[in-house]
Amino acid sequence: MSALTPTQDRMRIDARDKVLGRPLFAADIPLRGLLHAMTTPARIAKGRITAIDTMAAAAVPGVVRVFTHEDFADLRVTPATLGGNQPGFQPLTGTEIVFRGQPVALVVAATLEAATEAAELVEVTYEAAPFTATMDEPGAEPQPYETAVEAGDAAAAMASAEVTVDVEYRHPQNHHNPLEMISTTAHVEDGRLIVREGTQNTNALKFGTAGALGLDPQRVDAVSPYIGGGFGQKNVLQLQSVLVSRAAMALGRPVKLVMPRAQLFHTASHRPASRHRIRLGASRAGRISAAIYESDQENARYDHFLRSAHNEAVSRLYGIPNYLGRERLVRVDTNPPGHMRAPHEHPGSYAFESAVDELSYALGMDPLALRLANDAERDAISGKPFTSRTLAACLDRGAALFGWSERRAAPHSMVAEDGSLVGWGVASGAYKGTMCPCVARLRVQADGLTRLSVSGHEMGQGIRSAVGAELMELLPIRADRLEIRLGDTTAIDQHHTAGSWGTGGAVPAVRAVVGRFMAALTELGGPLRPGESVHTRLMALKRPVLEVEIEHLGTSQGPDALERMRRGGVAVVGPEYPDFVSFSWIAHFVEVRVEPTTRRIRVPRVVSVADCGRVMNRRTATSQVAGGVVWGIGAALREAAEIDPRYGFVLNNDLADYVVPVNADIGAITVDLLDIADPMLNASGVRGVGEVAMVGAAAAVANAVYHATGKRIRHLPIRIDDLL
Amino acid sequence: MHDDDRPPAFPLTRRDTLRAGSAVAAASVLPPLSSAAASTQSMPLEPGATTTITTVVNGEPITIAVDTRASLLDVLRERLALTGAKKGCDHGQCGACTVHVDGRRVAACLTLAAKVDGREVTTIEGLGEEAALHPMQQAFIDHDALQCGYCTPGQIMAAVACVREGNATSRERIRDAMSGNICRCGAYVGIVAAIEDAAAKMGQG
Ligand code: FES
Ligand code: FES
Numbered sequence: 001m002s003a004l005t006p007t008q009d010r011m012r013i014d015a016r017d018k019v020l021g022r023p024l025f026a027a028d029i030p031l032r033g034l035l036h037a038m039t040t041p042a043r044i045a046k047g048r049i050t051a052i053d054t055m056a057a058a059a060v061p062g063v064v065r066v067f068t069h070e071d072f073a074d075l076r077v078t079p080a081t082l083g084g085n086q087p088g089f090q091p092l093t094g095t096e097i098v099f100r101g102q103p104v105a106l107v108v109a110a111t112l113e114a115a116t117e118a119a120e121l122v123e124v125t126y127e128a129a130p131f132t133a134t135m136d137e138p139g140a141e142p143q144p145y146e147t148a149v150e151a152g153d154a155a156a157a158m159a160s161a162e163v164t165v166d167v168e169y170r171h172p173q174n175h176h177n178p179l180e181m182i183s184t185t186a187h188v189e190d191g192r193l194i195v196r197e198g199t200q201n202t203n204a205l206k207f208g209t210a211g212a213l214g215l216d217p218q219r220v221d222a223v224s225p226y227i228g229g230g231f232g233q234k235n236v237l238q239l240q241s242v243l244v245s246r247a248a249m250a251l252g253r254p255v256k257l258v259m260p261r262a263q264l265f266h267t268a269s270h271r272p273a274s275r276h277r278i279r280l281g282a283s284r285a286g287r288i289s290a291a292i293y294e295s296d297q298e299n300a301r302y303d304h305f306l307r308s309a310h311n312e313a314v315s316r317l318y319g320i321p322n323y324l325g326r327e328r329l330v331r332v333d334t335n336p337p338g339h340m341r342a343p344h345e346h347p348g349s350y351a352f353e354s355a356v357d358e359l360s361y362a363l364g365m366d367p368l369a370l371r372l373a374n375d376a377e378r379d380a381i382s383g384k385p386f387t388s389r390t391l392a393a394c395l396d397r398g399a400a401l402f403g404w405s406e407r408r409a410a411p412h413s414m415v416a417e418d419g420s421l422v423g424w425g426v427a428s429g430a431y432k433g434t435m436c437p438c439v440a441r442l443r444v445q446a447d448g449l450t451r452l453s454v455s456g457h458e459m460g461q462g463i464r465s466a467v468g469a470e471l472m473e474l475l476p477i478r479a480d481r482l483e484i485r486l487g488d489t490t491a492i493d494q495h496h497t498a499g500s501w502g503t504g505g506a507v508p509a510v511r512a513v514v515g516r517f518m519a520a521l522t523e524l525g526g527p528l529r530p531g532e533s534v535h536t537r538l539m540a541l542k543r544p545v546l547e548v549e550i551e552h553l554g555t556s557q558g559p560d561a562l563e564r565m566r567r568g569g570v571a572v573v574g575p576e577y578p579d580f581v582s583f584s585w586i587a588h589f590v591e592v593r594v595e596p597t598t599r600r601i602r603v604p605r606v607v608s609v610a611d612c613g614r615v616m617n618r619r620t621a622t623s624q625v626a627g628g629v630v631w632g633i634g635a636a637l638r639e640a641a642e643i644d645p646r647y648g649f650v651l652n653n654d655l656a657d658y659v660v661p662v663n664a665d666i667g668a669i670t671v672d673l674l675d676i677a678d679p680m681l682n683a684s685g686v687r688g689v690g691e692v693a694m695v696g697a698a699a700a701v702a703n704a705v706y707h708a709t710g711k712r713i714r715h716l717p718i719r720i721d722d723l724l
Numbered sequence: 725m726h727d728d729d730r731p732p733a734f735p736l737t738r739r740d741t742l743r744a745g746s747a748v749a750a751a752s753v754l755p756p757l758s759s760a761a762a763s764t765q766s767m768p769l770e771p772g773a774t775t776t777i778t779t780v781v782n783g784e785p786i787t788i789a790v791d792t793r794a795s796l797l798d799v800l801r802e803r804l805a806l807t808g809a810k811k812g813c814d815h816g817q818c819g820a821c822t823v824h825v826d827g828r829r830v831a832a833c834l835t836l837a838a839k840v841d842g843r844e845v846t847t848i849e850g851l852g853e854e855a856a857l858h859p860m861q862q863a864f865i866d867h868d869a870l871q872c873g874y875c876t877p878g879q880i881m882a883a884v885a886c887v888r889e890g891n892a893t894s895r896e897r898i899r900d901a902m903s904g905n906i907c908r909c910g911a912y913v914g915i916v917a918a919i920e921d922a923a924a925k926m927g928q929g
Pocket of ligand 1: 810811812813814815816817818819820821822831832833834
């Protein structure tokens with residue numbers, strides 16, 4: 001197999017279709033006899049339903065059926081609904097209300113207009129119970145701390161450190177808001193239940209739906225070839241998914257529900273609010289000897305959302321020999337939080353990299369120099385080597401591209417011509433190098449067609465372009481007739497795509513399937529001659545088609561991983577492997593300008609340099625990093641869910657009030673990728689980039705705001721009123 | 725698992741069967757409709773109050789009875805199978821549904837379908853063709869001004885209007901004029917570059 005050389009420049013594989021508006025997202029498929037559904041959300045945060053009157057709703061012309069909990073009592077919650085986090089609660093199966101906005105009725109009608117009108121006419125009577133809306137309210141229930149990371153003796157090292165900082169940061173609740181609202185369309189055809197939903201996890205949709213409805217999973221198909229952004233919100237079986245499937249089965253007609261944006265703020269997952277206390281101890285020369293990091297993360301009353309993992313990545317940023325990371329969850333009455341892009345790494349890096357910045361000022365040291373002075377040779381936590389350790393290279397290259405050497409050290413010392421305060425900030429980021437099992441099937445035809453089916457989902461990150469690139473790098477085929485099938489359980493077995501393991505899982509699997517294909521082809525007629533295409537060879541062999549399939553495991557995984565995947569589960573490995581640890585790295589350099597009178601904060605330019613191993617498609621990877629930076633700017637300066645503790649709901653539950661970055665908020669973003677293959681992690685030398693892109697970006701913005709103004713704001717988002 | 729242990733494929737209770745009434749048995753996937761006009765023939769009548777409108781969609785004249793409450797976006801998507809325009813909010817807050825009405829950009833979700841009676845509607849499906857992309861479409865490809873592609877039809881329709889309005893004269897103006905179109909994937913840098921590029925080719929840079 002060929003060496004791990006840089007890949008050719010190629011356009012995004014599905015870009016042409018996308019500019020033509022052609023990809024059919026889940027809500028776009030035209031189905032004969034389609035009915036439209038709409039939900040009625042609960043108007044209390046906790047309690048129970050005492051009565052439901054559906055008369056007025058049912059009387060709306062066009063309404064086919066109003067479903068309530070009496071109709072769906074047979075739905076089960078099963079382990080198969082797992083997909084990272086576990087909803088653990090299926091609405092509409094009983095009278096209990098556990099969060100505001102929980103669906104209490106599902107109206108199905110011939111038109112969307114009729115369904116919408118009727119859903120508003122469902123009359124629900126509740127018996128309300130007391131509740132706790134946020135972790136700052138009385139009644140919030142902290143769980144015991146769990147030790148997440150421990151190395152050396154952090155307490156002793158802290159006590160003897162020459163310089164220390166002890167700071168607390170807060171991160172608000174955020175909402176993913178992928179532009180595609182979550183829709184579910186289900187219908188029965190030829191004895192099969194077919195579910196279409198924009199999901200990063202058709203596997204959970206298939207097995208979860210089957211489990212909830214008591215069906216044989218082999219008779220349920222889940223289809224999600226294009227996803228209008230996921231960011232982790234589309235990780236799991238949604239609360240709405242089985243309701244729509246059950247309704248379609250009951251009515252014998254296709255049913256579609258597009259959950260309105262306002263309801264998604266309550267029915268879909270979110271990034272939970274968190275608090276972070278960080279203590280750092282260093283020598284006067286700037287060597288960090290100790291870190292103690294404790295975090296609280298909000299959680300639902302009945303849901304585990306696994307654990308938090310704020311320490312996992314930041315404990316690897318520097319070579320800190322004495323490290324203690326403790327984390328706990330705080331239970332309140334909310335809908336379940338979930339994974340949102342760099343779920344723990346983003347808030348963790350915001351806090352930790354802000355604290356490192358504070359330490360640099362306490363030491364009177366340049367923040368970049370402090371980071372470079374604490375580079376690590378090996379992982380200080382596990383003692384194992386890194387597959388690749390390139391943070392210093394990212395920092396160096398970023399500093400050169402940004403012009404960091406021109407920076408004046410003192411805060412509040414750089415002023416632009418128009419009087420704006422100028423601030424330059426830096427922060428580092430890391431994200432685990434993960435992998436998952438993957439099945440790949442390659443079919444090449446003499447007539448020029450190639451079809452690659454792979455476990456994986458395309459939500460815009462560019463996995464189609466990444467797997468396509470590996471295939472085209474290795475196999476002389478016609479690029480214009482390449483079809484890539486993803487996110488479809490009828491095409492091939494699927495695994496959840498998230499946590500930046502998509503590329504790490506799928507690209508080496510493609511390399512393996514090409515290896516098997518070449519072996520088969522060579523057996524038939526000897527190796528390909530230079531310049532000979534596979535199609536020509538098949539033609540010469542008078543074989544219309546050659547097809548091979550492989551099962552591929554993540555590095556160090558055993559066959560049980562594949563088994564777990566084939567039962568609907570998740571089987572991920574990394575960042576710790578038996579012989580090494582693996583991370584992707586990034587350095588962000590940010591310039592902010594703060595207007596002297598209004599204190600409006602602008603971000604005219606950002607330079608981000610990342611190392612994600614071998615770059616499969618420079619264009620899509622660059623876009624991923626730029627997108628991650630946009631997310632960092634949004635988190636730093638814009639986004640927060642405003643929760644009304646009296647009513648327990650998100651007040652700003654639309655895109656006008658939950659403010660995400662728009663075009664005018666974003667200036668120049670320069671992205672560079674080191675493009676250094678990581679053959680120790682896998683045969684393709686690849687790691688993920690979608691999550692690391694965001695890690696550290698918000699801290700770099702916050703650090704730049706401090707440098708501009710001399711004000712250290714220890715919560716996000718940083719808004720005008722914080723600087724007045 | 726033995727065959728005998730298998731759960732029944734589709735357990736329906738007697739109540740389901742009764743209540744479902746005369747529901748149509750099985751659904752089948754329809755091929756995408758090539759002509760908007762042809763599609764109106766087979767669509768069921770709307771159950772609510774309706775009004776009949778005559779409009780031109782992507783160059784094709786059509787007459788259709790629409791629910792008076794229906795948005796242009798829902799009529800395009802649900803009645804005419806023109807699903808290029810997307811729904812990202814249904815409240816005029818995201819721009820995913822941007823189409824042209826008489827050459828001007830509008831949020832189709834905020835436009836009542838009844839309002840386009842006598843007007844011309846252009847959607848992404850009517851902008852360019854596979855063989856002859858609009859310069860803006862080509863520029864979006866060249867600058868990778870998209871990721872998931874969900875906002876893209878709306879971005880491109882807004883971008884073409886932005887150029888025609890004379891708003892593509894600087895990056896700052898483009899950014900302001902395009903701020904009604906959210907890209908949650910964060911492709912803004914590419915979008916601005918694509919518009920600058922296409923504006924020059926459209927002769928209005
Ligand atoms: S769907 Fe019309 S603006 Fe968002
Ligand atoms: S490309 Fe995904 S929202 Fe713009």
